[in-house]
Amino acid sequence: MHKLQLYNSLSNSIETFVPLDEKNVRMYVCGPTVYASPHIGNARPLVIFDILLRVLRKIYDGNVTYVRNITDVDDKINAAARERNISIQEITDAVIAEFHTNSKKLNLLPATVEPRATLHIAEMLNIIGKLIENGFAYEAEGHVLFRVKKMPKYGALSKINVDDMIAGSRVEIAPYKEDPLDFVLWKPSNEGTPSWDSDFGSGRPGWHIECSAMSHKYLGEQFDIHAGGQDLMFPHHENELAQNFGAFGCTMAKYWIHNNMLVVNGQKMSKSFGNVVALDKILQEYDGEIIRYVLLSSHYQKILNWTNQALYQAKQGLDRLYGALRIATADIGNICECCSDSTAATCISDGDVTSSPIIDALCNNLNTPLALHNLHLMADEIFKMSEQECNRDRINGLCASMKNAASLLGLLWKSSHEWFQAGFKKISENEISQLIEDRAIAKMTDNFERADEIREQLLAYGVIIEDSKEGTMWKIG
């Protein structure tokens, strides 16, 4: 059996993954808060933890329970509904539908359970009751708050220093709190926003208690992996961990895995910078497989720099891999189903694939860049075998191996014919000329940043420009 090594944020070290129960490996990932269309940064954890799910399924023969929740009660949802003058349900339904469409385009495996917060209020109230009973929570003016001082080693996950937080006023001070650090488990709802009856008065849950309740219901008091974006480590995950300790007396999850952030052209993505890349929009322009490839091109613990060049390179990388598959399928009528729609007995079994360098790379703390590199080495081998006019069965076998190995990365799920038919982002000659003209103007006015941006933009379409004395020439690369 393969040994999976993972970086555990709780211990700050790489550990060998040992599940609590090999027959039911359990993973919880914090899902989207459905108030607005997501951006490309939101897609990174979805793709990374989809890879982790695929690896776990491979190692543990599919015995994995994967829970990814949907947060459909939140102040941001209420505010978005008010702003757009539509009902809360209209917003959440629309964003959830879009999330599912995008998930398919990105080839994400469905979660075993995708619980919605609003359908688990009773479970949340149950845990809140336990926390009060155990002295970890208290009622105050229609609120229920978690008593942070009662939690031993609060901050152990995020390595946050509690004293620094108070000094830096990073906590909300309210007269009903025993301590500024205490956080909300239940609070009164504003008029016109969703509310539920409870022993503490009508109100709604805090965000953190949602994940404690939903993970407990589907995965139990303790489970194997809790994952999410690094930005969720504090306060969200720290508070979930504290809640579960207070209610059940144990550490919620053995392994806490966090992915790093995504920046756009080296800059933090922010509305104020005007550089937010909407996932929906980018998926209209590019095949989901290209987006997925870019998201896998950096190690999950490193910052990922999103650029047009990265999109272009991903397209080239996929062209190459599908090109290798095409060689194996070109003039063979009867090949294995991994390679085309027709079937035959030439497919290499899964047994060969588990020993492939792809799973080795992924077991090494999800080293996706190395796995991609190794996939290209397999393509190299196919090209070489084709040049040497090797035995067709061997080429077909390697092709099947490559396609199976790629499925661990969620790549190469199409036929090569489908891939090359789909083409790439299209651009007309008029548009190219216009952009080249805009670039010349930008250069004349010393706006080199804009000029570089246009060059990158063209590159994303596969258009390479070259400046010469005669002017700017272009060609499709």
Ligand SMILES: [Zn+2]
């Ligand atoms: Zn969560």
